Each structure stands twice: as C-alpha cells, then as structure tokens.
Amino acid sequence: MSKRKPVxxxxxxxxxxxxxxxxxxxxxxxxxxxFAERGYPVVTVRDIMKAxxxxxxxxxxxxxxxxxxxxxxxxxxxxxxxxxxxxxxAGAGDDPRAKLAAFVRVYVVRHCRLRVEAxxxxxxxxxxGAERVADxxxxxxxxxxxxxxxxxxxxxxxxxxxxxxxxxRDLKAMAMAMLDQCTHVSMWYGPGGAFSEExxxxxxxxMTLRAVGAKPQ
Amino acid sequence: MSKRKPVxxxxxxxxxxxxxxxxxxxxxxxxxxxFAERGYPVVTVRDIMKAxxxxxxxxxxxxxxxxxxxxxxxxxxxxxxxxxxxxxxAGAGDDPRAKLAAFVRVYVVRHCRLRVEAxxxxxxxxxxGAERVADxxxxxxxxxxxxxxxxxxxxxxxxxxxxxxxxxRDLKAMAMAMLDQCTHVSMWYGPGGAFSEExxxxxxxxMTLRAVGAKPQ
DNA sequence: CGCCAATGTGAATGGCCGTTCAGGGGCTTA
DNA sequence: TAAGCCCCTGAACGGCCATTCACATTGGCG
Numbered sequence: 001m002s003k004r005k006p007v008x009x010x011x012x013x014x015x016x017x018x019x020x021x022x023x024x025x026x027x028x029x030x031x032x033x034x035f036a037e038r039g040y041p042v043v044t045v046r047d048i049m050k051a052x053x054x055x056x057x058x059x060x061x062x063x064x065x066x067x068x069x070x071x072x073x074x075x076x077x078x079x080x081x082x083x084x085x086x087x088x089x090a091g092a093g094d095d096p097r098a099k100l101a102a103f104v105r106v107y108v109v110r111h112c113r114l115r116v117e118a119x120x121x122x123x124x125x126x127x128x129g130a131e132r133v134a135d136x137x138x139x140x141x142x143x144x145x146x147x148x149x150x151x152x153x154x155x156x157x158x159x160x161x162x163x164x165x166x167x168x169r170d171l172k173a174m175a176m177a178m179l180d181q182c183t184h185v186s187m188w189y190g191p192g193g194a195f196s197e198e199x200x201x202x203x204x205x206x207m208t209l210r211a212v213g214a215k216p217q
Numbered sequence: 218m219s220k221r222k223p224v225x226x227x228x229x230x231x232x233x234x235x236x237x238x239x240x241x242x243x244x245x246x247x248x249x250x251x252f253a254e255r256g257y258p259v260v261t262v263r264d265i266m267k268a269x270x271x272x273x274x275x276x277x278x279x280x281x282x283x284x285x286x287x288x289x290x291x292x293x294x295x296x297x298x299x300x301x302x303x304x305x306x307a308g309a310g311d312d313p314r315a316k317l318a319a320f321v322r323v324y325v326v327r328h329c330r331l332r333v334e335a336x337x338x339x340x341x342x343x344x345x346g347a348e349r350v351a352d353x354x355x356x357x358x359x360x361x362x363x364x365x366x367x368x369x370x371x372x373x374x375x376x377x378x379x380x381x382x383x384x385x386r387d388l389k390a391m392a393m394a395m396l397d398q399c400t401h402v403s404m405w406y407g408p409g410g411a412f413s414e415e416x417x418x419x420x421x422x423x424m425t426l427r428a429v430g431a432k433p434q
Numbered sequence: 435c436g437c438c439a440a441t442g443t444g445a446a447t448g449g450c451c452g453t454t455c456a457g458g459g460g461c462t463t464a
Numbered sequence: 465t466a467a468g469c470c471c472c473t474g475a476a477c478g479g480c481c482a483t484t485c486a487c488a489t490t491g492g493c494g
Contacts, residue, residue, distance in 0.1 A: 023471080039343065041258040045452060057454080058472055066452070126256065163423035165416045173412060173420060176405055177398050184397035195390060199382045203390060206380035207428040240441080262482060274484080275442050283482070436494090443488070451480075458473075464466085 018053035024062045026052040031069055036116045040070055040127045070124060071132040077117040078139045084110060085143055089150065096154035097214050103147065104182060104205040111186040112197040118186035147175040151212060161213035178208055235270035241279045243269040248286055253333045257287055257344045287341060288349040294334040295356045301327060302360050306367065313371035314431050320364065321399060321422040328403040329414040335403035364392040368429060378430035395425055 019026035030051040034043045045066055046056050063069045084106050092102035111118045125136050151171045154160030162169055182204055189200060236243035247268040251260045262283055263273050280286045301323050309319035328335045342353050368388045371377030379386055399421055406417060 039258065041256065044450080046450090055473055056452085057474070060453070061471060163420055163427070165412065165419045165423070168411070170411045170416075170420065173410065173417065174424070177402070177421065177424065180401035180404070181394050181398040184401065185394070187397070188393055193390065194385070194387045195382065199387075200390065202382045203380055203387065204394065206382070207391070207394065210380070210427045210430065211424040213427065261480080263480090272443055273482085274444070277483070278441055438493090439491095441488105441490080443486100445485090445487105447482105447484080449481080451478100454477080455475090456473105457475105459471090461468100461470080463468085 027062055028073060032073055032116060032120060035120050035124055040124045067129055071128055074121045074125060074136055077121050078136055081110060082139050082143055085146055089146055096150050096159055097209060097217055099150045100208060101205045104208050105201040107182045108185060108201040108204045109197050111183060112189045112200055115186045122183060144175050144179060148172055151175060159215050244279055245290060249290055249337060252337050252341055257341045284346055288345055291338045291342060291353055294338050295353055298327060299356050299360055302363055306363055313367050313374060313376055314426060314434055316367045317425060318422045321425050322418040324399045325402060325418040325421045326414050328400060329406045329417055332403045339400060361392050361396060365389055368392060376432050
C-alpha cells in the first residue's frame, strides 16, 4: 500500500457537469470552493477542472499557472474588502465613535456573509510567490492603518479612553487584536447560530467600542 | 520544464548534523519547525529527517506515519494549553472577574511565548485524519466552555453586563470572539513590539473585561 | 566472544503532481 | 465552402511523494 493524499480525507472533487458560465468565471468559482474546503496545496489542477467539467489542460488557456489563479482570487476579494472599509469610514461622518462602529459593522457583516472568500483570502496567502504575497500584505496593512488612525483621532479628541498598561498605550496592538477578532468570525459563524449577520456586526461593534473606552455618545 | 513545489519558495530544509537528543525528540523538534515555517502538506518526510541528520526510512521506527507525527505534536501542546487554562481559573478564587482575567492572562502569555507551537496547533489541524482532528476539537471546545461558564457566572451574579443585541445575548459568540482575539496574537506578536508578553496579557485582559462590561472590583 | 534486539540505510514500489503540446472540433467571417 | 480562431482534449514529461523492505550497523549482556 502506498496511497498518498490521505490528508483531509473528506474528498469530494464533485462529479462535474459543464458549468454554464464563461470558463474563466467557472474556474475561479470552482477553485474558490475547492481551496476553501481542502486547502491550496492539496487541491490539484485536475480537481479544479473536473469540478467545472473541463480537463486539466484547459486551465492554461485562462491562467498562467495554479499560483496565478490563487492570486487572482485572493487579490480581488482583498481589494474589495479594502474599498468597502474605506467607504464605510468615509461615509460615517466626523465622530470617531461612528467611524469605528461603521468600520466594524461592514467588516463583520462581510466576513459573515462571504465566509468562504474571507477564509481563502486569510488562510491561503502563504502559498503565493513572494511578490504576490507582498501585494496582499500591503492591502492588509492599509486596512489596519485605517483603524489605527481612527483610534488615534478618538484619543486625541477625548472620546476614546483605551487601556493603559504601565502608563503606556499600544494602539497598533489594539487594532490588530480587533482585526483578529473580526476576521475570524468567518471561521466559525454559520447561519445556524443564535444571531443574524447584522446582529453579529452590532455585537462586535459594541464590544469594540467598549474595549476602546468610548464615551457615551 | 515541469518543476513542482514552486510553492512557498523560501525552502531551507537545513543541512543536518545528527541531532544529539534521543531520536524521537529530535524528529519531533525538526518536524515542529518545518511545519511552522512551511506548512504540513509541503513538508516531506525526507525534509524532516534530513533536518535531524537521518534518512526517510528511520521515521517509521518511531512513528506510524507522517499523520501520527503531526497529531503527536499538536495533541501535546493542545493538552498542555487546556491544562494551563483550567489551572489558571481554578487558582483565581471565586470572583468571575478574577477568573476571566486569569484565563486571558495565561492564554495570551502562552500564545506570545510559544508562538511556534500555537501557530502549528492552530494552522495545521485540518490535515489530520478525521478521528485525530475530532480529538483536538474536543479540547478546543472544552476551553471555550470554560470561558462560557465564567461569562454565565458573571452575568448571574451581576458583575458582568455584556452587550445585548435586540434584547438578547450570545455568550458563546462572545467567548469565540475573545478566543479568536487571544489566539491570533501568535500570528504577529514578536519581541520587537512595544509591549512585553506580560504587558500584552494585561492589555488583552483589560480589553476583555471592558468588553463584557465588568463592574469595577 | 557470540547473540539479540533496536535502530538506521537507501533502493524499490506504485502513484500523483504541474505543466506542455500536438491534434482536434466548432464557431464566425469571407 | 474555406479559412482562421478560440477553446478544449488527453497523452506525454520529468519529477517528487509516503511508505515498505531486505539488509547493515550498533551496543548491551550472557
């Protein structure tokens, strides 16, 4: 016996039936779910193509490599996340409390609703080649900096009073903590839970505002 | 050209020089760092054994399979985490606020100090076979339930006042949020940051107590 | 010294990998 | 009808995989 790939035994490459969408989209979609369910390194090009009713070779009419396919997928959802966060903050008026709440609300709703996308974008980056991974990390840093800026404003204006440890603060660490929390809803939230997506968003916004010591509005 | 494994190009299987420790430990240690740096599915048995100065075949004198090796590694750190959490809570007296603070403190310090262990235990579970993965998840659920219990006690005794959304609470979701936050320090914390491990632990304990609306002690 | 068990070696086994490519079909345009 | 293009197929190609196995090597013990 020599079998390989006993890894993640729940294999269901799906039988395939030619996807009606234009092939690029079909491939993207199939790859998305496969990566989400089983992880980039163990999903084979053959798996992906079978799942949308094509054969291995056809992939290379649409993407240069398996690596490019992954980057294409991650970059598009990451870009949209960044845009949504900026928009939410820009449209929330001037009060840092409102900005923070808007940011968290959008971020959490998105991570509940688009669980699969978020999961792939967060779990599979490390398989990308060096230049591609740098591209994604830049976007993440940008999002974190939005948060840090809001926190700073709030402290400056006296509407936030975040914890001080030994007389000092670390707003960057706090921003990371919040993002970790909000990002990973996508790992366990499901429609079976007690709260809807919007309720989750409210809960997280509430917890976050409390954590930074937001004064009542 | 057919090259495989362009994935995570930073390959450094390490040149090897027979590890002085007893072989089982040497293997465990080598596997640990390899898994942490490059991820279970792309690390080969040859890589691991080369890293401790042995050859492929020798692995099977100590472990039944690559899968068993991973489980051995993860289970031992997960078990220790569970024990530490229980101990911290048990030794914190009767007040839910003290229990919660103790829990978070231990959890965060551990995840800062043993970053690599935490990282592997959290990132690589999904590669385990079904029975083995269930074992680990049970332990995680146990840890979550410790938290839920503390939260419940605190609410019952009126020392916590967690957010209500549309008149209802979801303590399980809150516990998950806190764990996500504390767990993922291990993904970015480094000794270069502004805060020490203990300061991080205090910061996180503070944020958590605020989030659950703990009344001043 | 001779024996035995534990432990290590490295070739062999059967198999899957990403990628390429020669050879089609089936459109649209002329 | 013929040409040209887009897209797909499926058989290579060269290579690495986990695991097994016949065969050393080692060191403790009688």
